[in-house]
Amino acid sequence: MLSISLTSILLNHYLTNSFKKLSFDLILFGLNVVKNAPQATAIFQQFIHNKLYQIQIEEYIKMQFKQIRNATIKLTKQSRKN
Known part of the structure; x- marks a missing residue:
């Protein structure tokens, strides 16, 4: 199950169009990790946050x-x- 904070991060960046630059394979991989190991949610959240921050810096x-x-x-x- 996705946490509220991960969902809000993804929604926020989707609305700012940064989300479009993320690979859907990456998202699916992350969802699979979260589904199979709920304790990995925080690690995945940080990974997504870092990736989106990198995209913002590049922009x-x-x-x-x-x-x-x-x-x-x-x-x-x-x-x-x-």
Whole structure:
């Protein structure tokens, strides 16, 4: 049985679209672990949390690179005008 906290983590990240990046094989594996060994729930929760945190960091880095790229393009255009 899934715990409420695991369900809320998955629902929260599904709503923020981060969930879509998780492999469904990973989710099925985790559900199987939880079903067969309830004491593993906390370990699986931490694994999912870490994976989603990694995805958030990757998205943040991509956003930063995009901002740098846009700023570089803007500065290049300005310097060409001068």
